Amino acid sequence: MEKLQPGGYNGRILRVNLTGGKVTTEKINGSFCRKYIGGAGFIAYYLLSEVKPGTDALSPANKLIFASGPLTGISLGGCARHTVGAKSPLTGGIAKSEVGEYWGAQFKRTGFDALIIEGRSDRPVYLWIHNGKAEIKDAARLWGTNTKETQDSIRAELADARIRVAMIGPGGENMVKYACLMHGPFDAAGRGGMGAVMGSKNLKAVAVRGNNMPPVANKDGVKNMADWLKANSELYQTFSDFGTGSPMARFEQLGNLPIRNFRDGIFPGVEKISAVALKETISVGMDGCFACPVRCKKMVACEQPYHVDRAYGGPEYETIGALGSACGIDDLPAIAKGSELCNAYSLDTISTGLSIAFAMECFERGFLTSDDTGGIDLKFGNAEGMLKMIDLIARREGIGDLLAEGSARIAAKIGHGTDAFAVQVKKQEFPMHEPRLSKSLGLGYMVNPHGADHMDSLIDIFHCEMTEKPDVVVADALPLGFEPAPYLDIGPRKVALFKVQQTKRFIADSLVLCHFLPYSYTQYAEITAAVTGWDTSVMEQYRTAERILTMCRLFNVREGFSAEDDKLPQRFFQPTRDGALSKTALDPEEMEKAKHYYYHLMGWDDRGNPLAQKLEELGIDHLAVK
Amino acid sequence: MSIKFKIPKPLQEKTDGAVLIEVQGGSVLDCIADLIRRYPDLEGRILDGGDRLLLKWMVYVYNQGAVVANELSYRVKEGDIITLLPMVTGG
Numbered sequence: 001m002e003k004l005q006p007g008g009y010n011g012r013i014l015r016v017n018l019t020g021g022k023v024t025t026e027k028i029n030g031s032f033c034r035k036y037i038g039g040a041g042f043i044a045y046y047l048l049s050e051v052k053p054g055t056d057a058l059s060p061a062n063k064l065i066f067a068s069g070p071l072t073g074i075s076l077g078g079c080a081r082h083t084v085g086a087k088s089p090l091t092g093g094i095a096k097s098e099v100g101e102y103w104g105a106q107f108k109r110t111g112f113d114a115l116i117i118e119g120r121s122d123r124p125v126y127l128w129i130h131n132g133k134a135e136i137k138d139a140a141r142l143w144g145t146n147t148k149e150t151q152d153s154i155r156a157e158l159a160d161a162r163i164r165v166a167m168i169g170p171g172g173e174n175m176v177k178y179a180c181l182m183h184g185p186f187d188a189a190g191r192g193g194m195g196a197v198m199g200s201k202n203l204k205a206v207a208v209r210g211n212n213m214p215p216v217a218n219k220d221g222v223k224n225m226a227d228w229l230k231a232n233s234e235l236y237q238t239f240s241d242f243g244t245g246s247p248m249a250r251f252e253q254l255g256n257l258p259i260r261n262f263r264d265g266i267f268p269g270v271e272k273i274s275a276v277a278l279k280e281t282i283s284v285g286m287d288g289c290f291a292c293p294v295r296c297k298k299m300v301a302c303e304q305p306y307h308v309d310r311a312y313g314g315p316e317y318e319t320i321g322a323l324g325s326a327c328g329i330d331d332l333p334a335i336a337k338g339s340e341l342c343n344a345y346s347l348d349t350i351s352t353g354l355s356i357a358f359a360m361e362c363f364e365r366g367f368l369t370s371d372d373t374g375g376i377d378l379k380f381g382n383a384e385g386m387l388k389m390i391d392l393i394a395r396r397e398g399i400g401d402l403l404a405e406g407s408a409r410i411a412a413k414i415g416h417g418t419d420a421f422a423v424q425v426k427k428q429e430f431p432m433h434e435p436r437l438s439k440s441l442g443l444g445y446m447v448n449p450h451g452a453d454h455m456d457s458l459i460d461i462f463h464c465e466m467t468e469k470p471d472v473v474v475a476d477a478l479p480l481g482f483e484p485a486p487y488l489d490i491g492p493r494k495v496a497l498f499k500v501q502q503t504k505r506f507i508a509d510s511l512v513l514c515h516f517l518p519y520s521y522t523q524y525a526e527i528t529a530a531v532t533g534w535d536t537s538v539m540e541q542y543r544t545a546e547r548i549l550t551m552c553r554l555f556n557v558r559e560g561f562s563a564e565d566d567k568l569p570q571r572f573f574q575p576t577r578d579g580a581l582s583k584t585a586l587d588p589e590e591m592e593k594a595k596h597y598y599y600h601l602m603g604w605d606d607r608g609n610p611l612a613q614k615l616e617e618l619g620i621d622h623l624a625v626k
Numbered sequence: 627m628s629i630k631f632k633i634p635k636p637l638q639e640k641t642d643g644a645v646l647i648e649v650q651g652g653s654v655l656d657c658i659a660d661l662i663r664r665y666p667d668l669e670g671r672i673l674d675g676g677d678r679l680l681l682k683w684m685v686y687v688y689n690q691g692a693v694v695a696n697e698l699s700y701r702v703k704e705g706d707i708i709t710l711l712p713m714v715t716g717g
Binding site: 234238241242249 | 634635681682684686693695696709711712713
């Protein structure tokens with residue numbers, strides 16, 4: 001039995017039922033913390049335990065969970081993050097999304113490890129959590145406002161400019177299926193529609209401020225890691241200089257850049273939209289998250305041809321790809337404006353961009369007409385059209401009401417086989433990396449429990465040197481005894497490497513630790529030991545990640561998901577029309593084999609259902625689908 | 627003209643531990659070629675055998691706070707420090 005309260009935890013959960021306005025707290029003990037860690041692990045546990053199968057994701061019965069991990073809020077680079085989760089209105093399965101900023105660090109100091117929000121308020125409200133207390137406050141005047149205005153109003157009302165605010169804009173209020181949950185005006189828990197769930201509960205914001213950080217077990221251990229990070233700044237210098245998106249021209253050259261809804265391979269304007277071009281044109285500096293030396297957040301501003309407010313930050317690589325090259329747009333100020341609008345309205349830039357890109361392809365192929373678009377010539381490359389679509393989506397007006405449903409549902413409505421080029425898995429749109437170039441990334445898009453997602457995948461091309469016969473070498477996997485695998489392969493060796501990377505990412509999302517920091521798997525265990533006091537190891541973390549992944553799978557299985565849902569869209573079994581991948585496509589049989597070998601490694605059967613023995617081994621048989 | 631090449635940690639074993647090395651050339655590519663001439667063990671570790679960077683690297687030129695990325699044809703000037711950093715990206 002673990003001691004009641006390991007380092008890094010408060011040992012308390014806050015539960016708020018908005019239907020009756022009831023606020024309660026619950027204790028969690030050391031055994032629970034060690035088994036499920038926090039972040040993604042806590043979310044999987046509570047959703048699986050408390051949300052009944054078949055629950056409507058936008059009903060009061062769904063639960064919205066904010067979960068920190070033992071590392072959240074400690075003074076070490078990469079430890080600013082927390083996880084938000086719920087049943088997803090986009091996928092119908094489990095969803096989780098991580099975010100940095102300062103919210104998690106402040107929340108941790110309020111005296112809680114997680115916040116579970118239940119029910120639905122009968123009027124707009126916001127939640128104010130401060131030093132062990134929580135109050136439900138009226139938000140009628142805030143409903144309809146953009147995110148920055150919301151944050152400013154709450155800080156003014158509570159007379160404290162250091163309050164941190166998680167909130168939604170009109171996109172969340174109007175329950176756009178992929179509305180995100182903003183933390184401040186430029187950091188998003190982006191994926192899976194967490195903003196829509198918050199909107200469904202009539203909850204506008206969660207404001208936090210605290211002063212009491214739980215102690216860590218070994219301060220010197222944390223300091224040593226901070227010293228190591230400082231001494232190895234070259235490992236993240238690229239992020240510090242440019243943020244994400246500096247290699248976009250290389251991406252186009254190699255075939256990693258999504259171009260016109262992942263249809264094409266050549267994009268002459270790529271140099272105009274990369275993070276390098278951004279730094280030379282509209283950048284006004286960099287910003288960062290709590291205690292992080294990397295400072296990878298771009299800040300941009302411009303007046304012409306669009307007024308872009310620096311308060312909303314700047315576009316990340318994913319945003320530049322989704323609103324830019326995926327829509328055939330090489331107008332950087334327009335992309336920055338689109339990023340600003342998505343942040344103001346609380347829309348996931350990835351799903352927004354790819355829903356628009358899908359509509360653009362439908363328009364060019366005649367499946368949508370100008371009658372459908374309200375007269376807008378929605379061709380690839382139309383920057384004004386892209387910006388107009390964002391407005392319409394957030395307000396669910398005109399064609400925006402359809403686009404607010406995401407590309408899978410748009411395709412279902414239009415028909416005519418358009419689902420073949422709706423670029424999504426489990427109804428969640430692809431991130432901006434090409435699975436035709438990185439097969440294990442494709443496998444990750446297929447089997448990720450919350451739909452297509454690059455953050456929990458192995459992107460082959462980043463782990464090879466592109467020599468004549470390159471191998472994918474995952475540094476974290478070598479000391480665990482895993483072999484390198486040929487770059488072009490998706491056989492058992494590569495699948496095993498994918499699993500090592502996926503488990504590492506799930507541990508990061510449970511601790512909760514930023515993926516951009518260059519810590520090894522071993523260092524994850526060392527940091528965890530220093531903070532909690534546990535005598536832990538990579539092996540324990542690998543097994544804990546297996547447990548969390550299997551819990552996510554259980555949630556989806558009981559919602560009716562099966563191996564049939566772990567599939568890429570038809571587009572990726574054909575080459576791009578031109579460019580580096582004009583002769584490269586995925587082989588459906590090869591990807592199916594890889595998927596089944598992954599199931600095997602996870603202890604799941606051929607339908608993807610976790611085996612009873614595996615659940616017993618992982619100590620989660622009590623959570624099995626009944 | 628003084629141009630320096632800062633060797634990233636993973637390659638320092640190929641330069642006998644040297645970190646900051648003076649190089650000569652008119653462009654970034656010339657300077658890399660000069661560096662490889664001085665330290666032949668770097669052959670295949672920076673360039674792909676021709677004149678393209680290995681995918682894993684981004685090349686940067688720093689000079690008094692300014693930074694230029696990814697341009698092997700960039701004309702170097704007095705005081706420039708060239709370095710390689712791992713290619714990283716994300717959302």
